[in-house]
Amino acid sequence: MVLSVEGVTKIYNSGKVKTRALNNISFTVKEGEFVAIMGPSGSGKTTLLNVIATIDRIDEGIIKIARTNICGMSQKKLAEFRRKNLGFIFQEFNLLEILTVRENIAVALTINRENPLIINERINKLCQKLDILDILDKYPTEISGGQRQRVACARAMITLPSIILADEPTGSLDSNMASVFMDTLQKINNEDNTTILMVTHDPFCASYAKRVMFLKDGKLFDEIINNTNSSKFLNNIMKTMKFLGGEC
Ligand SMILES: Nc1ncnc2c1ncn2[C@@H]1O[C@H](COP(=O)(O)OP(=O)(O)OP(=O)(O)O)[C@@H](O)[C@H]1O
Numbered sequence: 001m002v003l004s005v006e007g008v009t010k011i012y013n014s015g016k017v018k019t020r021a022l023n024n025i026s027f028t029v030k031e032g033e034f035v036a037i038m039g040p041s042g043s044g045k046t047t048l049l050n051v052i053a054t055i056d057r058i059d060e061g062i063i064k065i066a067r068t069n070i071c072g073m074s075q076k077k078l079a080e081f082r083r084k085n086l087g088f089i090f091q092e093f094n095l096l097e098i099l100t101v102r103e104n105i106a107v108a109l110t111i112n113r114e115n116p117l118i119i120n121e122r123i124n125k126l127c128q129k130l131d132i133l134d135i136l137d138k139y140p141t142e143i144s145g146g147q148r149q150r151v152a153c154a155r156a157m158i159t160l161p162s163i164i165l166a167d168e169p170t171g172s173l174d175s176n177m178a179s180v181f182m183d184t185l186q187k188i189n190n191e192d193n194t195t196i197l198m199v200t201h202d203p204f205c206a207s208y209a210k211r212v213m214f215l216k217d218g219k220l221f222d223e224i225i226n227n228t229n230s231s232k233f234l235n236n237i238m239k240t241m242k243f244l245g246g247e248c
């Protein structure tokens, strides 16, 4: 088991308003799974990803990643745990503009004091797969949106994380680029057995996953497994989203 979420509740207190963003939610993700999370706006998707990412704390329950209970870890330990076990791909890319693409991808390994020769070897192999070898010496401002997204993907993968967490990774891409990016994610999932947990509004993107979980009011509402042909899977995703009142 790569991820186990057991009875997790997250309550936001803002002034007099209490929001139960996650309400006693439980599920597990096995090694090599590719899971999409969908649900209407405000259903708790980002909150769920943030608590798994150790960016936010929970009020009740247990979250285990790679058999380690991440709740109650000190900030210092969490930072190290994040660097070693988690890969992030967020919508705004979060690439550092003063570093080249190569340096951006290498940053976590450099912090971990990995041997530069090994770093370069790993970067070359990974970037060949993601088709970004020819832009390694450019800066993030000098490449396209789709290329930036694949660089973010490489940066998330370079440390061989236990799990990659992606929040709306195709949110700023056009539909062409989005399908190139989803092909890439599917490839790293199939070929390297990388575990992926991805939040998306887009049923087409979700249909690349092996399983889709639907959230509603901070709870797991339903889930669909991709064991049919892909157009039927996409159809089922759209039906469930329509039922939930999502915008698709
Ligand atoms: N920092 C915060 N303070 C207070 N309430 C919050 C905070 N962040 C989120 N919420 C509330 O928690 C609930 C879940 O929010 P969350 O961002 O997880 O939804 P989401 O499913 O990601 O929605 P979207 O599809 O719009 O991104 C919402 O009701 C939201 O208003």
Ligand SMILES: [Mg+2]
Pocket (backbone or CB within 6 Å): 045, 046, 047
């Ligand atoms: Mg969100």
